[in-house]
Amino acid sequence: MSNIRGLKKALCLFFAALSLAGPASAQQVTGTLGSPSATTTISNKQLPAPDPAFGGVIKNDALQSKPWWAPRIVPPKSAPNVLLIITDDAGFGVPSTFGGVIPTPTMDRIAANGLLYNNLH
Structure with a gap:
């Protein structure tokens, strides 16, 4: 009887873990x-x-x-239509949007329309 109870517990744990796994x-x-x-x-x-x-x-x-x-x-x-920009050791003095030497025409155009990305982590 205890073997059946142990098997039921094992199966319940297995299916619980399986349901927590995200879709592949x-x-x-x-x-x-x-x-x-x-x-x-x-x-x-x-x-x-x-x-x-x-x-x-x-x-x-x-x-x-x-x-x-x-x-x-x-x-x-x-x-989805998402743009991810990954930079390393680049401050506000790098892109042309903030007066830097690297041309960033799309960011310049977005900034000219009022959207500035200035909260960087």
Whole structure:
């Protein structure tokens, strides 16, 4: 009797843990992987996406080598229209929006319409 009770507890815990796991989003690849025209989607868990493992072969002779191109990353069809800007060690003196030397025409246009991004973390 206690074995059945233990089995029921184990099954309940298993299904509870399974229900807490989020939905899995599979990576979608179009085209032949390794060809220049191949595309892929990525998980939203890590940005920027990690570099894929090299799938070609490098030999001393170019004729014996096998070329390989990383697939071009494309958003999934249901992806929202969001722009993520990642910078490192860049202050207000860098973009042209705030008088800096790096041309940022789109940010200049957005700032001219009254939207300034000045709360950076």
